[in-house]
Amino acid sequence: MTSATTRPTNESPSKAAAVDEGERERLDTAVADLQAGATTWAALTLAQRVTLLRAVRTNVAAAAEDWAVTAAASKGLDARHPLRGEEWLSGPYAVLGYLDASIETLSRLASGRNPLDGVRIDRAPGGRTRVHAFPLTGIDRFLLSGFTGEVWLEPGITPNAARAAAGLAQRTPTASGGVGLVLGAGNVTAIPVLDVLYELLAHNRTALLKVNPTQDALVPVFKRALAPLIGPGFLRIVRGGPAVGAYLTGHRDLVHVHITGSAATFDAIVWGTGASGARRRRESRPQLKKPITAELGGVSPIIVVPGRWTDADLAYQAEHVATMRLQNGGHNCIAGQVVILSEDWDQADAFRAALRRAYANAPERPIWYPGSTSRMELASDAYPDALVLGDRLLVEIDADDDASALQSTEYFSPVLGVVSVPGTGQDFLDAAVAYANDELQGTLGANLLIDPATEKALGAGFERAITALRYGSIAINGWTAFGFLTPTLSWGAFPGNTIQDVGSGIGVVHNALLLDGVERSIVRGPFRPLPRALPIVNGGGRFTILPTPPWFVSARTGAEVSEGLTRFRANGGVLGLVKTLARALRA
Template identity: 25%
Template sequence: MEDKKTAIKTIDQLKPNIWNKTSIKDRVRLLEQIQQNIKSYADDLAKSDKKMKNKQTSENIYSDSIAKVATIVPLTNTLTACIDLYKALEKDGEPLKPISISKVKDNLYDIHVFPKEIKDKIMYGKRKDYIRVKGEPKQVSPMEKPTEIIAVLGAGNYSSSSEMVKALFLENCVVVHKPHQLNEETDQTWAKIFKPLVDIGALGFCSADQGQELTKDERLSRIYFTGSSATAKAIANSTDTKLVSECGGNNPCIIVPGVRAWTKKEIKHQAIQIATMAKLNGGAVCGRPQTIVTCKNWAQREEFLLALKDALEIYTPAAGTYYPGSEKVIQGFKENCPEAKILNPENGKYKSGEFILITDAPEDDYCVTHEAFCQILSEVPLDTTTNVKAFLEKAIDFCNTKLLGTLGSCIIIDEDTKKAHKTDLENAVTEMNYGGIAINAMPPFIFLNPYLTWGGHESDKDLVSGHGHFGNLLCYENIEKSIIYDSFMSPGHMLNTNISAMDELSENMSAYSIEPTWSNLFKLMWGAIKGNFKGKDF
């Protein structure tokens, strides 16, 4: 910040009473104004994020386009969704309605929330997103919630904070935001973008070194935190203010042995999908899969593992490990997992692009009980029969009882097996103690959808992945978890096999998220189609 802004001074400038009286119509106007401001400052945000990450790696590995999509899309998705919510409140006097509500069993309901609008249906195809609610489903309009003060402590692994928008427009609270020290420069730009909210006392930005002063301020009603569980525990122990936290974990990707053999194309597709997500943001993504859970007796296990190794080393480009502390984490995995394979994508062009793959790890291995948050993947084969029901029961028990954390998970299952074992899959989703479960999709897409919730599943347990959640655009109470269902070979899967195609996709995705027009949607879709035909360029 140009002038140091203390936490106390920033909170002093907040005006909860004015925000409480701000009309729905004015809130829509503010949201739209901020959306337009992002369009004006998008390149500045990208340059700052790129500069930070390349400085951390000491290599020129992050592009403007990749930095832009990572910084902008989580927040603009939330702004667009909030505009839809408040227009519904203005028109109907109540929150947006779901697509459907179905009873799972006594006192448990699945609420189909997305995609509902025609553009979203075109973009996301057969994907269906649900929130699971305990008790009779009930919505509470954000305008009916008390206007209090929430402190948002920004994450270090992405240079924006959609939690600010969620606190303001889903919880009806005013916000003081403190950036992570990595993202102080982008935060200066965000302060310019959000100036309309700053001007009316709904939002304030304080300096990155104000963490202790901020969290101890007795005027706060809640603290939103994204970061390590150790820091979350320290915050919780230092204040009586309610802490809503998201702290990552060791997220599983369960590979279900099929009732039929997977084709070579299917195996390569799934391997590249996992590799793409494992490398995203240099592995510094809270919901990325870290542990691949397989069936030891699956006939195609070795073929799949070879495809995964090739996807990581040959078919996807290098990404840069940049997050502070990663070197120490990597050293710990190398020392405790001597069987680890060291892979060097792009023939070792980038030192920060090194990837570690661990296979055939035992169920109580170091790689099971530790989070990586960098470019490390492990595989744990479970010694069960290939019977789908038996394997899923063992896999869910392993994930629930041995893996670190409860944040995000995914299950990869072919369509024939999904159809033949519909009940077994549904039981697995119910029994998994995770805040987010993605079927044939990757968990970070749950985080990216403001209609869903993002957080751990451990309110009555020791803090690992966090307590509480963020999101919930339709404003339901008592949400247990969020669930995505997609198709096994969905054209919407992120497969990064060409650098120029991914840069173009990222630019088009950023543009569409800022202005979700038909022309921007067609440009995005056409670019994605063209990208599928581009060969390797690295």
């Protein structure tokens, strides 16, 4: 996620003199507390860890409203803004879901069962094992009907090996992983908390969380929500700018760094800055002397497979694409940025027109993330003929245009591009996959829209094309943000990146089933919403009870439904859920 996460400017940890003596003492004390906490964590039984996570869940539920309201206000969304529901779903809802899934995983391990007991496992193309990781509960099957999720493991890992490794560090709970540093994201409020939890559960590491300055207002909320982890020394939360980050990345008692941010920030941490940093990189002499994992974003494709679409299909999927770009103001690592159309699709012009309408009609909101305005200006300079639609840009690439800036720059702002490649059917799909793999920067997430009849006609060729997509998260008739919000799916770049060429990052997070050897996760969703999802009019597509999903920027009741779903996740209550579903039907 392109962000302003800490960017060290010193050339070695010893040169972090910008942190004064009092600040160093405060940070050293926090690290020492976490070292003691690591010993305590290693002494806890799995059953005790389950009890602890339940206490965290109680606190997060109690803090949910304050969390969402504070986050919305920090992004310029008042109590009447139609998009304020985003902060419920991408904050407390995501964390509560992760806690529930993690409690289930640890409860199984504590009782001598396997996290994959009762979970369907089969084979995916290329010798891969596929874990059908969503939905696993009745309420998810109902509320999110039509959506499924799979985790594909790296080729060669057998189902038996997958079961044997499931649980990661929780299979050896007494083996301490030491103390890790989490450099928190600045754009989505659940990310720092989810990263801390993954440190504890996947690696048995206590965590020092340095929040991004954009989330300073949420620190009191985080401290209340995570008090059960702070008290025993499993977590410390600190604020600070680049000097604090530089001091901590070089701290000898921190054994690991995890960052959600930009590749430029990653490189500054690993190699240093300026001429000396460039020299270290050439010589493969990193200044960072400890392991690092990262989630760093990229330029995400939206592949639109040509078919025979109705006018309602065109309008709905255009709103879907607009959501992929404009949710959170476009300040998302996983925001769709390049729409790939077929130049031979006879409905391409109709879809372009629908996309212009949907993109222009979405509610306006502040461009709040630091640096995003300058990136908008970069896009305007590169594409002076781009359509200016309110507070956003739509770049339609013609045959004579240079697409390189759009392909290589993660704008992290409301800039959406449209490109065309030749072909229809399998020829188009293969060309679009090759374009995404070879021309677009990064491997974090890819989205693909395809009607049921066309998918059926492609048959095995469709699955071969999906297998060829080199992305860590793939959404078919969905947005990869759904995968981000689904705790039992993994989140991270496609494997293979290194500190020399980090791309979209190294390693995965979330992954509440604690699977080893993850390659990618795949979300499959319904092409049509209710009522067009009914079998009689759906052409063999997936049924769903959802009309316009609440995360769509076009959902008229999205704010109320998102809040209602979070409150239901937090506290239960059938009456509240019924009212929320009634509002959803008016979306």
